Amino acid sequence: MKHRNIIRHKRLWQVCALLVVDGVFFTSTNTAQVAPIVLMFGFILFMTTTYEVIYGLLSVARLYGLPIQRKKRLTLYASAVLTIVVALQSLGELSLIELLVLVVLAVLAYFYGIFAATNKQSQEN
Numbered sequence: 001m002k003h004r005n006i007i008r009h010k011r012l013w014q015v016c017a018l019l020v021v022d023g024v025f026f027t028s029t030n031t032a033q034v035a036p037i038v039l040m041f042g043f044i045l046f047m048t049t050t051y052e053v054i055y056g057l058l059s060v061a062r063l064y065g066l067p068i069q070r071k072k073r074l075t076l077y078a079s080a081v082l083t084i085v086v087a088l089q090s091l092g093e094l095s096l097i098e099l100l101v102l103v104v105l106a107v108l109a110y111f112y113g114i115f116a117a118t119n120k121q122s123q124e125n
Contacts, residue, residue: 011056029042031090047080051075054078054079055075070114073110073113
């Protein structure tokens with residue numbers, strides 16, 4: 001019975017459809033010959049895919065005893081960092097220093113966002 005619930009799960013079908021679109025898009029484009037707007041669409045598609053995959057992995061982590069409270073915020077920051085790293089790497093501009101700075105800034109922004117949200121909730125109560 002549990003397997004039927006997994007098959008009926010809407011997010012699983014969305015991720016599968018997104019992976020099919022990724023496969024078709026990334027195998028049919030040549031980055032050296034396409035317009036820049038197509039490259040931007042590719043990065044948006046890549047970020048959407050990483051968002052959905054990371055969100056799914058964090059959801060599965062709950063089954064193994066690792067409950068994550070701010071799943072959407074963590075997923076957004078992780079997928080943004082991963083997409084920026086891939087974009088910098090594809091441009092040939094990624095170095096260890098840039099990677100460390102990006103990760104530190106993302107971690108600071110994540111915790112500042114959590115702090116601001118909890119501070120706003122405490123002021124409303």
